[in-house]
Amino acid sequence: MYKSKHTLPLVIIGVIVAALTAAQALLIDWLPPATSEQAGRTFTLLWFLFWSSAIFFVIITSLIIYSVWKFRAPKGDMGDGPPIHGNTKLEIVWTAVPSVLLVVVAIYGYIVLERNEAVAADALTVDVYAQQFAWSYGYPGTGIQTGVLVIPQGRQVELHVRARDVIHSFWVPEFGIKGDAVPGIDHVLWINPTTLGTYPVVCAELCGVGHSVMRSKVEVVTPAAFQTWLTKSKADVAQGTAKSDAAATAANAPGEVAAGKTVFEAKCGGCHAGLGTEAGGVGPKLTGLPLTLAGVKTQITNGKGIMPGGIVSGTDMADVAAYVMSIN
């Protein structure tokens, strides 16, 4: 009799709450595409935990909604409800059930972590440098320094993330990978990229006034394309070194506007909006200012105000200066 009185309305409320919960889970595209093995595992764990939690949410919420509706006092009735006392069995059950769920999630979570951090023998090592407010990447043993991270599909990449000033955080949402760049610490991250494409690299730790524009890109290319890029970049480095050796510094050589635009986009575009032609960024609009080539080079080298010095150097610096003068 007791069951027949409460069960049906409780089930009806439960179905409505469950439908609303499921609808908001299924109708919204919550997560970015998973483009690494790590993201695939983490996102699957996230959905497992969501649906487990949803069961608890539906049961408890339905119980509360039904209780406050069914057991509401009649208007004007200020009497007490029937007294009840603690129920030890009930307390044990409602302690044990969530505890078991938490143990299951903890074990599953450890398995995901363990697999996400398993190191492959042929991992490609890349150094990641963070400074207010730019990212740069170095490929050990090659001399390559870039403003865009280029990595091959299907091969594990081991990132060594370091900070040059304050705490930053390297994050590629589509990879499901994040790690803080802490001054004095070499923070190692592993990525197994699975999908070709270009993805944003962002800073996820407040690092100052330019935090929200401290952005870069990662390009996942085929292994063959990566090898081609690596060979060309090494050649560029060798050429740049030869230039340095030959002529005091490449920075004094005339820069190339087209090359400067590419470097500017990668290393300066975070702060200077619209490739330096628009206002609204952390750095100013660079058109229409009384600039000189020597002055631009000095500011790039030494920095000024919130702009750090030395973001680019050598040939890149000469090219960027040439580009800045061209738009100015």
Added chain:
Amino acid sequence: MTTAHPPVPPAGGLPYDADFALDPPLALTQTRTRRLVLRWIWTSTAFLGIAGVLGLLLRLGQAEFISLDGNLWYAIMTAHGLGAFIAWAGFFLMGISWWVLFKCGFPIRSFILPELTYWTMVIGVLGIVVTTLLGGFGGSWVFLYPLAFNSSGQWSDLVTGVFSASVLLAGVSILAYCAGVLHTVISPALKAEKDTLGQRIGLAFGFGLLWPSRFKTKRGVEPYPVLPLAVNALDMFLATLPFALLLVFQIIQSADSGFSINTLLAGNLLWAFGHPVVYLLLFPAAATYYYLIPRYAGRPLVAGRAVAVSWLIALTFNLFVWAHHLYMNYPDGNDVQETLGTIMQPTTYALVLPSAMSLFSLAATIWRSDFQWNAASKFLIAGAISWLVAGLQGIINATSAFQDTLHNTLWVVGHFHNMAFLNMGLLIFGAMYAFLPELTGRPHFNERLGSWHLWGTVIGAYGWVVCQMWQGLDGAPRRWSRLPETYMDLTRLSLVFLAILVIAQIIFLVNLYTTLRRSPFDDPSVRQGPEVKQ
């Protein structure tokens, strides 16, 4: 004005409700407590108004409806964070806990500590406002050492020093509050059969429920609201000390640029406080639920030993989970990281238990009761369901495997607004509806306006919070003055919900203003709140 009214009778006849009308000295304490708590409520509500406007400016800036160039957005963010979390929610709940204790028969034993709590917080908050909005400090409330000293020319080391001193004052306020609560709770009011310090401490921390033959009280039933307040007071006292040390270090460095500390040490000192401070809000909120839900259900809280065990777990583990905020700082594969990942996750999970036990107890208390529907109880129920929602999100956040996805995203911002505004905030409004009539001596609020306030707040706040969580899961970091274009639609959509939220608060203010202008409660038809017979 309040002294013109006769002492307000206690609202309940719950086993631990005190009958102060029979005790003239306590009636005097009641008047003084009422004045203190009222002052606390008005001040914290004013802070809510300021912090709310600042929060709205932040979102308007992200939506590019207003221009907040350069460092201003970050300075406003810092003021908003501290203002909303500590100066409104934390401060209100600290204040209202004096009244909850009083109603449970624990009058303030000395007003020195509550007054110290009040004034150090007010002066500290004013210092924070000046150093952020005028001095330009934009390092966020966690100030991410060494960022406070690497401002890219946006603020000076002197501003960092004054900001740190202001936050330190707020820390002193928390220490004074904790000491005051412990002084009030570990007292003769426990009515221990053997009135020793050990018995009092045992009873205050729930041993009367766990071991009734050893810890006996003449009260018969140990007041459940005392448990979370005692646990919070002891934990927060201990947790605030390392944070105060970090602030002192920053003050020294602001005066002597040659002084510095290790970045990771700073992170640990910060989060030793930065995590438990959530409970500075949640545990007094739990105490208020424990007091008010039984009042509207018309019977004592349905709880037993399990709830006492869960609060003892909270007492212990609160102090040992800080490092889960540092998962991203330590290098992966490092021994420290492995240890953190292994220990912090289960200990953080354990902290789910007090919330789970509390929610089960509250639900069971309502089951088959005669539940009174009014503005206050509706807010409490909505707050309790939000507590469940935010608690389940908390399990997701506590899972270390998700840090790579969720850490420092707008998901986290959505989560803590869910917890702070839609759980504790709704509780705060519920407590105002419940307690203000007896605190001010004015008749009850307009119920219909109260319902509009509730629905506007729930719809507006959930719409805004869901937008933020969605953006966060989709890759939007937190603390970005300018979000990428891809998030603009959701940012602007959230403003629609924020508009609803603002309108709801205006309704609340109108309701509050009207109520305060009404005649005192000498009209016998006006109820103070539902009476509960013994």
